[in-house]
Amino acid sequence: MKWNVVVGRYDPTNPPARNGANGYPPPYENAPPRNYQSFEVELPEHAVVLDALIEIREYQDESLVVRCACRSAICGSCAMWVNGHARLACKSKLRDFTVDGKVTVESPPSMPVIRDLACDMTPFWEKNRKVRPWLENRLPIPEGEEYRVPNAAMENLIQEVSCISCGACLMDCESFAINKDFLGPAALAKAYRYTADPRDDQEKQRLKEYSEANGVWDCTHCYECVQQCPKGVAPLDQILKLRRLAVDAGFTNNPGTRHADAFAESVRDSGRLNELTLMPKSVGLFNIRAQLQALPTALRLLRAGKLPPVFHEKIPGLKRVKNIFNKLGGRFK
Amino acid sequence: MIVDHDVVVLGAGLAGMRAALEAARSGVNVAIVSKVHPVRSHSGAAQGGINAAIGEGDSWEIHAFDTIKGSDYLADQDAVEVMCSEAPQDIIELEHMGVIFYRDDQGKLGTRAFGGASKARTYFVGDITGQALLYTLYDQILKAGVKVYEEWFSTDLYVVDGQCRGTVALDMMTGELHLLRCGAVIVASGGMGRVYEPSTNALICTGDGIALAYRAGAPLMDMEMVQYHPTTLKGTGFLMTEAARGEGAYLLNADNERFMQRYAPKMVELASRDVVSRSETIEIAQGRGIDGCVLLDMRHLGRDVIMHKLPQIHEIALDFLGVDMITDPVPVRPGMHYIMGGVKTDVHGAAPLPGLYAAGECACVSVHGGNRLGANSLLDTLVFGRRSGAAASEYIKGVKPLTTGEDFLAAEQQRISELLERPYAGETHARVRLELGTMMDQYVGVYRDEAGLNAALSKLHDLKRRYDLVSVGDKSRVFNQALTFVIELGYMLDCAEATILSALTRKESRGAHSRTDFPQRNDAEWLKHVLIRRSPGQAPSIDFVPVTITKWPPQERTY
Numbered sequence: 001m002k003w004n005v006v007v008g009r010y011d012p013t014n015p016p017a018r019n020g021a022n023g024y025p026p027p028y029e030n031a032p033p034r035n036y037q038s039f040e041v042e043l044p045e046h047a048v049v050l051d052a053l054i055e056i057r058e059y060q061d062e063s064l065v066v067r068c069a070c071r072s073a074i075c076g077s078c079a080m081w082v083n084g085h086a087r088l089a090c091k092s093k094l095r096d097f098t099v100d101g102k103v104t105v106e107s108p109p110s111m112p113v114i115r116d117l118a119c120d121m122t123p124f125w126e127k128n129r130k131v132r133p134w135l136e137n138r139l140p141i142p143e144g145e146e147y148r149v150p151n152a153a154m155e156n157l158i159q160e161v162s163c164i165s166c167g168a169c170l171m172d173c174e175s176f177a178i179n180k181d182f183l184g185p186a187a188l189a190k191a192y193r194y195t196a197d198p199r200d201d202q203e204k205q206r207l208k209e210y211s212e213a214n215g216v217w218d219c220t221h222c223y224e225c226v227q228q229c230p231k232g233v234a235p236l237d238q239i240l241k242l243r244r245l246a247v248d249a250g251f252t253n254n255p256g257t258r259h260a261d262a263f264a265e266s267v268r269d270s271g272r273l274n275e276l277t278l279m280p281k282s283v284g285l286f287n288i289r290a291q292l293q294a295l296p297t298a299l300r301l302l303r304a305g306k307l308p309p310v311f312h313e314k315i316p317g318l319k320r321v322k323n324i325f326n327k328l329g330g331r332f333k
Numbered sequence: 334m335i336v337d338h339d340v341v342v343l344g345a346g347l348a349g350m351r352a353a354l355e356a357a358r359s360g361v362n363v364a365i366v367s368k369v370h371p372v373r374s375h376s377g378a379a380q381g382g383i384n385a386a387i388g389e390g391d392s393w394e395i396h397a398f399d400t401i402k403g404s405d406y407l408a409d410q411d412a413v414e415v416m417c418s419e420a421p422q423d424i425i426e427l428e429h430m431g432v433i434f435y436r437d438d439q440g441k442l443g444t445r446a447f448g449g450a451s452k453a454r455t456y457f458v459g460d461i462t463g464q465a466l467l468y469t470l471y472d473q474i475l476k477a478g479v480k481v482y483e484e485w486f487s488t489d490l491y492v493v494d495g496q497c498r499g500t501v502a503l504d505m506m507t508g509e510l511h512l513l514r515c516g517a518v519i520v521a522s523g524g525m526g527r528v529y530e531p532s533t534n535a536l537i538c539t540g541d542g543i544a545l546a547y548r549a550g551a552p553l554m555d556m557e558m559v560q561y562h563p564t565t566l567k568g569t570g571f572l573m574t575e576a577a578r579g580e581g582a583y584l585l586n587a588d589n590e591r592f593m594q595r596y597a598p599k600m601v602e603l604a605s606r607d608v609v610s611r612s613e614t615i616e617i618a619q620g621r622g623i624d625g626c627v628l629l630d631m632r633h634l635g636r637d638v639i640m641h642k643l644p645q646i647h648e649i650a651l652d653f654l655g656v657d658m659i660t661d662p663v664p665v666r667p668g669m670h671y672i673m674g675g676v677k678t679d680v681h682g683a684a685p686l687p688g689l690y691a692a693g694e695c696a697c698v699s700v701h702g703g704n705r706l707g708a709n710s711l712l713d714t715l716v717f718g719r720r721s722g723a724a725a726s727e728y729i730k731g732v733k734p735l736t737t738g739e740d741f742l743a744a745e746q747q748r749i750s751e752l753l754e755r756p757y758a759g760e761t762h763a764r765v766r767l768e769l770g771t772m773m774d775q776y777v778g779v780y781r782d783e784a785g786l787n788a789a790l791s792k793l794h795d796l797k798r799r800y801d802l803v804s805v806g807d808k809s810r811v812f813n814q815a816l817t818f819v820i821e822l823g824y825m826l827d828c829a830e831a832t833i834l835s836a837l838t839r840k841e842s843r844g845a846h847s848r849t850d851f852p853q854r855n856d857a858e859w860l861k862h863v864l865i866r867r868s869p870g871q872a873p874s875i876d877f878v879p880v881t882i883t884k885w886p887p888q889e890r891t892y
Contacts, residue, residue, distance in 0.1 A: 062761070065812050074377055135472070146429075
């Protein structure tokens with residue numbers, strides 16, 4: 001079969017002019033523009049995008065740069081944008097991704113580009129290093145034998161251990177898109193992997209670190225990481241587990257926990273969300289500076305007629321809501 | 334640029350990272366050079382597990398015997414003793430590093446059955462054991478702060494006065510060549526699977542370190558011993574782990590018969606890999622195959638076992654062939670998977686060239702002899718990675734620092750520049766590589782004979798002549814993959830030469846080397862290793878070394 005593959009090329013020794021629009025939506029408007037080149041390849045019906053790229057590189061244009069090794073979704077080399085979302089090229093069937101007669105691939109604009117389809121993964125590896133991704137052994141280390149731990153405790157970690165570090169989650173992470181310091185989905189999933197390992201000694205210290213700025217609370221639950229992960233790691237699920245562990249361990253003095261608490265308190269006390277108090281409670285009631293910083297946003301909301309009502313009304317039957325809280329127990333009983 | 338280290342490791346798979354970790358622990362200045370990021374290494378694709386005799390009723394001697402029998406008595410028994418007796422401590426150490434091994438009801442390490450093993454001694458993490466180990470070791474080298482030159486590609490070894498003193502490497506990101514000077518080099522660059530087409534191996538398995546050592550004058554051993562894995566996926570050739578059969582999967586022919594019952598009445602599907610691959614080849618050749626394949630049947634294992642213990646191969650078969658192994662058998666065929674041969678080393682990983690060490694698939698200690706048992710390769714990487722790291726760290730204490738190397742680096746820069754500038758003459762690396770791989774699979778595969786091997790040799794000479802005309806279709810400095818592919822092809826041609834010449838030499842059938850013109854094992858004449866070496870500018874020469882026998886005299890091999 002004939003397939004049409006459009007490849008976003010980028011040559012660092014001859015970069016395209018930056019003045020025009022690059023075609024990317026915000027916040028990627030500053031990413032270097034790509035030069036889109038169309039290739040036609042002859043491949044069987046079940047072929048994947050990577051097959052096409054290898055075919056092009058071997059028989060049409062040897063200068064096409066694409067990282068790949070295993071071809072079977074194990075090595076994690078070939079994550080790239082396929083039709084505007086991060087995917088493994090080796091796992092994306094041409095027939096599934098050909099839309100209007102073509103499939104478009106490019107290095108994701110969320111990452112620095114090196115050349116063609118190879119992006120600079122340094123941000124990814126740096127984030128990984130920042131979460132201290134190694135076992136800090138619980139002492140004493142058993143002499144000449146293994147730690148005795150239940151199999152369930154190991155199976156609990158296999159979801160993260162399945163991560164192949166392809167970076168697809170980070171490439172499409174909406175929080176990372178606007179905050180390059182956010183630790184990101186993969187690194188935080190890795191953080192959970194060692195935090196929840198019963199052989200690790202640093203659970204508290206880790207939870208404290210991960211609760212700080214750019215950590216677990218900076219995730220916006222957009223679910224892009226869950227959707228893009230080719231190995232079912234579901235990084236967001238691991239982040240949520242870390243949040244629960246952190247709160248249970250008492251690491252609550254941070255905007256993230258306060259934000260979650262403000263939600264819960266408002267619903268408990270009025271049956272609905274009081275959006276007006278949400279922001280001050282999240283940043284801290286006495287954090288005047290942060291509240292002043294939010295003033296322009298509040299004014300814009302006001303102009304657009306979207307500022308929440310000043311008088312927050314309780315819903316009828318509030319007692320039943322309180323009963324739910326009581327039944328659930330926990331911190332908001 | 335010239336940079337100095339005490340020890341430089343080529344490759345960042347399990348053997349390389351384990352070697353580097355050991356060197357770092359010894360307090361020496363160690364660096365890893367790897368053409369891909371460490372976690373992209375092909376060790377990560379190992380699925381089934383890692384062997385060690387830890388459990389009750391098992392002993393390292395039984396493990397050693399299984400290994401030696403599996404090797405068809407070509408393994409050096411002193412080396413096998415080292416590997417099997419040290420295996421338990423390495424598994425325990427991995428567990429202490431954080432590998433999430435499967436546990437039994439008591440929370441102790443649990444095992445699964447594997448091919449050619451008389452006891453269930455394979456420790457595992459689902460069917461991603463290699464990946465779990467690779468990441469744990471990567472985490473450990475991060476913890477230890479080991480320097481890694483990521484995406485640096487080795488183009489030559491630096492040999493001074495008969496000692497290996499470093500490597501020249503291309504920094505892919507900038508296109509610049511650098512000399513990494515050191516007291517000892519540990520080659521841990523993996524196998525040469527891409528010499529064959531198809532192969533289960535990743536595209537990066539191009540025999541770089543083997544060829545570099547060969548060119549530097551180090552002897553290669555047992556290069557004729559090429560393992561075909563019995564269960565590689567139809568079409569793409571991806572690996573379907575032996576753990577599937579370890580968990581109870583059947584192999585069926587077109588008559589729906591478990592044909593292995595005829596070839597290996599005791600072990601059936603769990604006979605050693607050379608035996609199963611030969612049996613499949615016979616079934617297919619005699620017309621009982623299905624479209625060039627046999628069937629791997631897991632339906633009776635049930636969804637639970639498949640999804641919990643073999644999820645990755647379930648996903649691969651579904652993704653790449655559209656077969657759901659819960660409801661349908663998977664078509665498989667023997668496919669090139671592993672090389673038992675490699676750079677000859679002693680039990681400390683030392684090659685006969687001073688300052689040169691090797692560990693992992695690129696090395697030949699020899700613990701696998703004529704046929705490697707499943708789940709012994711990960712073990713090999715760890716035991717001999719560790720030992721070579723320790724030995725190299727000790728060796729460098731007696732080595733004086735170097736101040737030379739500018740000329741060598743300049744000459745290498747010149748050589749690479751000329752290669753880049755070579756004009757297009759109608760030959761491309763892709764075409765030559767494809768012809769090489771197809772030819773090797775045809776003539777130097779499961780069955781071989783004199784005529785086929787001679788045909789392979791003459792084809793190889795032809796390909797080598799054409800290789801000299803191959804041009805690099807990319808002139809950029811930044812991330813020039815075409816350049817590295819051309820250099821890799823040169824490595825592959827050298828590896829193929831060593832394999833073909835060694836296969837022509839061994840006039841018997843042993844392990845993975847089955848000669849239809851010499852169908853019997855011949856201990857009287859061939860209980861010895863085939864060594865091949867090439868001095869610069871000379872034709873390759875063949876030599877022999879005896880097999881070390883300690884406790885287990887050769888017997889007839891049945892499963």
